[in-house]
Amino acid sequence: MEFDLHEDDAAFRRDLEAFLHEALPEDWEARSADGPGSEAQAAFSREFCARLAERGWLTPHWPREHGGGDASAWRHALLGELLWSVGEPRGPQYMNVNWIGPAIMQYGSEEQKALHLPRISAGDVLWCQGFSEPEAGSDLVALRTLALRDGDDYVVNGTKIWTSYVNHADYCFLLVRSDPESTRHRGISVLLVPMDTPGIEVREIPSVVGERYFHEVFLRDVRVPVSCRLGPEHEGWGVVSYALQYERVGAARYARAARTLDALAERARSRGQLGDPTVQEKLGEARAQCEAARVLTWRVIDQRAHDLPPSADTNVARVAGTRAEQAVARLALELFGTEALSHGSFADSQFRLAMTAGVAVGATEVQLNLVAQRFLGLPRE
Amino acid sequence: MDFEPDAEQTEIQQAIDALLERHAGPARAIQLAAHAGYDQPLEDALHEAGFLGLATAGAGPLEAGLLVESAARAGAVASVAAAALVAPGLEWASLPRPIALADASEAGPVRFAAHARTLLLRDGDQALAMRLAEGDAAPVRSEYGYPMGALPTRSLDGEPLAAGSGATLLRWWRVALALEIAGTCDGALAITTAYLKDRRQFGRAIGSFQAVQHRLAECAIAIEGVRWLAREAAYHGAPDEAAAVSAAEAARVAQLVFAETHQLSGAIGYTREHDLHVFSMRLQTLRLELGGVGAHRRAVATSRFGAGAARG
Ligand SMILES: Cc1cc2nc3c(=O)[nH]c(=O)nc-3n(C[C@H](O)[C@H](O)[C@H](O)COP(=O)(O)OP(=O)(O)OC[C@H]3O[C@@H](n4cnc5c(N)ncnc54)[C@H](O)[C@@H]3O)c2cc1C
Numbered sequence: 087m088e089f090d091l092h093e094d095d096a097a098f099r100r101d102l103e104a105f106l107h108e109a110l111p112e113d114w115e116a117r118s119a120d121g122p123g124s125e126a127q128a129a130f131s132r133e134f135c136a137r138l139a140e141r142g143w144l145t146p147h148w149p150r151e152h153g154g155g156d157a158s159a160w161r162h163a164l165l166g167e168l169l170w171s172v173g174e175p176r177g178p179q180y181m182n183v184n185w186i187g188p189a190i191m192q193y194g195s196e197e198q199k200a201l202h203l204p205r206i207s208a209g210d211v212l213w214c215q216g217f218s219e220p221e222a223g224s225d226l227v228a229l230r231t232l233a234l235r236d237g238d239d240y241v242v243n244g245t246k247i248w249t250s251y252v253n254h255a256d257y258c259f260l261l262v263r264s265d266p267e268s269t270r271h272r273g274i275s276v277l278l279v280p281m282d283t284p285g286i287e288v289r290e291i292p293s294v295v296g297e298r299y300f301h302e303v304f305l306r307d308v309r310v311p312v313s314c315r316l317g318p319e320h321e322g323w324g325v326v327s328y329a330l331q332y333e334r335v336g337a338a339r340y341a342r343a344a345r346t347l348d349a350l351a352e353r354a355r356s357r358g359q360l361g362d363p364t365v366q367e368k369l370g371e372a373r374a375q376c377e378a379a380r381v382l383t384w385r386v387i388d389q390r391a392h393d394l395p396p397s398a399d400t401n402v403a404r405v406a407g408t409r410a411e412q413a414v415a416r417l418a419l420e421l422f423g424t425e426a427l428s429h430g431s432f433a434d435s436q437f438r439l440a441m442t443a444g445v446a447v448g449a450t451e452v453q454l455n456l457v458a459q460r461f462l463g464l465p466r467e
Numbered sequence: 468m469d470f471e472p473d474a475e476q477t478e479i480q481q482a483i484d485a486l487l488e489r490h491a492g493p494a495r496a497i498q499l500a501a502h503a504g505y506d507q508p509l510e511d512a513l514h515e516a517g518f519l520g521l522a523t524a525g526a527g528p529l530e531a532g533l534l535v536e537s538a539a540r541a542g543a544v545a546s547v548a549a550a551a552l553v554a555p556g557l558e559w560a561s562l563p564r565p566i567a568l569a570d571a572s573e574a575g576p577v578r579f580a581a582h583a584r585t586l587l588l589r590d591g592d593q594a595l596a597m598r599l600a601e602g603d604a605a606p607v608r609s610e611y612g613y614p615m616g617a618l619p620t621r622s623l624d625g626e627p628l629a630a631g632s633g634a635t636l637l638r639w640w641r642v643a644l645a646l647e648i649a650g651t652c653d654g655a656l657a658i659t660t661a662y663l664k665d666r667r668q669f670g671r672a673i674g675s676f677q678a679v680q681h682r683l684a685e686c687a688i689a690i691e692g693v694r695w696l697a698r699e700a701a702y703h704g705a706p707d708e709a710a711a712v713s714a715a716e717a718a719r720v721a722q723l724v725f726a727e728t729h730q731l732s733g734a735i736g737y738t739r740e741h742d743l744h745v746f747s748m749r750l751q752t753l754r755l756e757l758g759g760v761g762a763h764r765r766a767v768a769t770s771r772f773g774a775g776a777a778r779g
Binding site: 087088090091092095348352354355360361363366370371373377378381382384389392399402405406454457459461462463465467 | 468469470471472473476529660663664671672674675676677679680681683684685687688689691692693695696698699702703709711712713715716719761763764765766767768769771772774
């Protein structure tokens with residue numbers, strides 16, 4: 087047990103910070119205010135990811151045979167932490183490199199690897215994740231979107247919902263039920279679907295979080311060649327479980343929260359609030375929560391670096407990260423008072439970006455169920 | 468970076484656990500509490516095994532910290548943190564034991580003072596080591612988990628450390644508190660988890676109710692955070708911010724775990740027959756020391772953001 091960052095990793099982090107300083111445009115704060123799915127950020131991501139790719143920093147953790155650098159779990163995590171904390175200039179492409187690419191490496195046909203991996207590594211392709219449905223949210227395996235075989239095609243019908251980034255996406259990592267007789271985990275398949283396939287209609291669901299944040303995707307008689315199926319037919323749940331284990335702790339929300347908190351303290355100072363002991367206590371409380379989330383996330387990264395199997399420590403870290411982000415967001419509003427209520431103010435942007443933390447990528451309550459059962463060993467209901 | 472113990476740390480941890488298994492535990496704590504006793508044999512055994520010197524001899528403050536956490540988890544009635552972590556942090560290794568920690572600005576009773584031979588006193592930015600003779604610190608009755616004594620009123624012979632030593636004492640004391648809270652919470656959580664698995668009402672284990680599960684899960688998550696923050700802070704030598712962060716989070720979590728473990732244990736949890744109180748009542752003492760959660764949080768803000776004048 088020791089807590090020193092490896093010298094190489096520390097140096098890498100410094101290099102990356104220097105690069106970001108130079109590569110992010112001056113109006114980056116404004117451009118990134120609407121989150122990684124915004125129009126501005128999706129467009130910028132193509133330019134930025136290409137530059138990252140040139141330096142070998144887009145897919146450093148991928149194996150060499152697929153153009154990566156065989157970098158350690160730590161290197162990959164530190165990269166994700168820093169990029170997410172500055173507002174994720176990779177835009178939606180963090181998903182490509184984190185788990186979509188690795189899933190294609192593991193389960194893809196030669197043809198699929200040759201088509202997708204070079205484009206992902208070059209940083210000029212956008213993907214979206216078509217999992218959730220109107221009747222399948224927390225209980226994802228209730229999904230119903232049907233893909234029926236017809237010759238060399240699947241004919242897909244159904245509705246996906248909440249699909250982030252779909253408005254810019256070139257491809258969708260789509261979960262379908264390929265066996266109409268099946269229920270739950272069985273009979274699911276993964277399709278890699280080009281978004282320009284006829285029969286796909288995308289509709290925005292207006293929200294208070296931001297523009298173009300949520301979408302509904304209607305699939306009507308969409309013909310997808312069988313050659314676009316990733317992995318064995320009806321065994322897509324295994325593919326998804328494999329892919330998402332790469333996403334164990336997900337986006338480094340705590341790192342973004344910590345950076346926001348530093349910015350909040352600066353603003354509090356310039357407003358003359360920093361001498362107020364109540365303000366100090368709130369800042370201190372939120373900082374402690376960010377730090378707890380960081381160290382718990384690092385614990386999970388370390389397990390990964392040791393090639394240990396996924397454990398409930400992941401759920402522990404996820405909940406801590408959510409709590410930290412929520413604490414900072416609440417504080418942003420409280421420090422600015424009613425000034426925060428103006429659209430586009432610093433506090434407003436931070437608050438609305440953070441407000442989905444407890445629901446996106448799985449509700450906190452579901453995480454708590456897993457902690458109770460797997461970490462504490464309490465009996466199932 | 469490596470969160471897994473290495474071979475030497477595993478060996479130390481196993482030896483510590485074996486010793487605590489023999490000498491400590493809630494039954495021993497309850498027996499001693501009946502006459503506000505101090506576990507001198509336990510402290511002597513830890514000393515003879517070399518554990519109180521872990522911070523300086525061979526190992527380091529992280530290993531000393533693991534001892535502090537383990538002793539708290541075992542409900543040890545001995546001033547382990549002061550001897551193993553705080554005094555060595557001040558490079559004051561060979562003070563007469565037991566050592567009690569006190570803050571001149573606090574009026575209340577002091578843990579272990581009635582049995583201590585040294586009082587390590589924080590007086591503003593200075594730290595003093597004072598000799599205590601038997602009877603100097605009168606015992607104070609308290610239900611909050613430790614034998615307590617009043618700060619002596621007569622002036623004591625003290626050996627002052629240089630100016631600034633008060634801050635060093637404060638940093639190590641904060642880390643020690645966080646480690647003690649992590650271990651003490653472990654004790655309370657383990658007892659409560661076992662109760663929730665065994666206890667049946669409405670035809671089922673009460674631990675199967677989701678409302679109950681979520682509350683205990685929140686406690687577990689919070690405790691893990693304190694544990695790793697405190698270990699990391701000990702490893703790095705109790706830097707200002709990390710020490711304050713771990714103490715701030717620990718003081719928050721101590722109250723959460725106190726409230727939830729009692730609530731979920733029902734009436735039996737309040738009794739001396741049930742082990743919960745050995746750990747839970749201590750959490751109140753620990754979370755109040757050094758000005759409590761507010762002071763720790765202000766210290767975080769001061770060291771992180773350079774906020775205002777330091778208070779507390
Ligand atoms: C910002 C954002 C981006 C998203 N992006 C995508 C995307 O790109 N692709 C995609 O497929 N999906 C996406 N989602 C959907 C997301 O995965 C779901 O919202 C999430 O899984 C929860 O499902 P639900 O919204 O249907 O809530 P529901 O399942 O209806 O649950 C509502 C609430 O009920 C409670 N609850 C549910 N189950 C339990 C339980 N077992 N025990 C206790 N309480 C429970 C929880 O409090 C939960 O929040 C996104 C969501 C958000 C908010």
